[in-house]
Amino acid sequence: MNAALKRALKADCYLLFHSKIYWAILAVPVLILLDSPYDFLKHLEGEWTGGSVQYHYFHSINFGGLFGPYLIPMICALPYAVSLCDERAAAAFRYSLARGQQISYFLSKYVISVLSGGLTFMLGLGLLFILLDIPFPLFTNDDLGFYASGYFYRDIVLNAPQLYYVIASFYGFLSGCIYAGFAAAVSTITASRSAVVTSPFVLTFGITQLDVLLKIPMRHRLFSWLSMEITYDGLIGSEGMTILLAALCTAAVVALCGLIFFFNGRRALRHA
């Protein structure tokens, strides 16, 4: 790693830890719980039985939630993906570049944006699982019966239930990387902060509609792998194969967004 890249990474990390990342991480569990607030309160009060970590995660991310699937993508763009917009608005773009190299500047900014998005989602999910694990079990007997009857992730849930949540967090990381990478790519096209923050929402919404229109089966959709769509055949091959393919597809999407970020960013710089 050359010195210029090291310096750029250090500066970007500093900015990241002084950004809204902590609030963004806290927003993830709040949004997921907002998808079933009534159930959550009833479970907490003990009026209803059947509350589990799986129940609330499943009802938000997997089964018709709105706040979780549609607002979390925007939250992932908040910590750092908008930084290029901010620098352009503050006219700090050229000064930052004058101190280092173009490649180091864009590479460092993109890597930190992508990682910040991934970490926001992953740590947010981790926080949710830990907090929910205090009053509720990981899986109720009904949940276990549901998985035992032949649904996906059966062996993992029955033998190592904690691993299920580790995988869910890993998928969260991959999704966050895609959302933040896409938002960073959009930030080279427009200087509008709100447009950049909403772009991951537009991405998920648009892709969902296109998938439905083109009648792409659930088992061939990247976002259904990433949200662990167990009820609609959201697996391709075995669980391990799905994880591998999801990671490879995510890497491809992130690399593509990275190329757009670099080339469009250079063009924006020339016009600055």
Place this chain on the structure above:
Amino acid sequence: MRRMTKTLNIVRVRFLEDFPRPRTILVFSMMLLYVAATIIPVREYGLWAKCGVAPGVFACMVDEQFCQMVFAGGAVVLFSGAPFKNGMDTYMLPRAGRLSTALGNCAYLLILSVLYVSALFGFVLIGLAGALDMGNGWGKLLRSMGNGILPDGFSSRFSAVPAMLYQFDAGYALANALVLEVLCVAFIGLSVYVGNRAFQRPVGLWLGGGLVMLDLTIYNMLPEQFYTISPVSLPRLTLYAGNYRMPWNNTFAYGYLFLISGVILLIAIALLEEKYLSDGRRRLFSRKEGKRI
């Protein structure tokens, strides 16, 4: 007359400046995608069953909570550029005056609301091409959907609520759904405009987002009475047909009164704000002293 000319000129400028922005194109294309993905399964069902789909299907779509939320969410994004400040304001404001500018902006928002809802309805008609049945009331297909007679593997994002189908005539329901939807979109647009303008921050955007989510929040955790104050819920005709009674004997009159008076009130606030500023007084809702544009 002079004010009218200035207002119309502002509307013209907004259509030339704000309308062709990528945001508008994005919203319309996303709505086209959404409507197509929603309506095409129904069209295929209609073609398979050899019975046409009535245009009243739009009233059923508006009636569905999630569809209505998507339409209203699209409106929030569409109007997110309000109060449409740009570099031209420095030259336009002294010539047109604050009141005419605000009137022009409100008129632009109202016209855009009509265009938006017309486009949604147009997308539905285009999506039904080949399976559209113009003269058959609700049509056989929607009545079958209402009665739960559906072929295997058919899944629709919206349902036809029997109470609505049996209580209202199709044309009457469609006309009311269209007008109430236009008023609802205009209400959201004006809320975004007034909020953003009065507070000089994206308060209006949050307010618009809140109005969109209110419908779902009521469904999830609030008493049904709150539907009477939720502008996004009021175009949903089931609320006037089912067990839940809206004020004024369950007639549409309440929905119209609420939305029209809301639109008028928001326009009045927008004009009052400009009047205050032109008189040299401070802003109505914000103490922040910014650039007085």
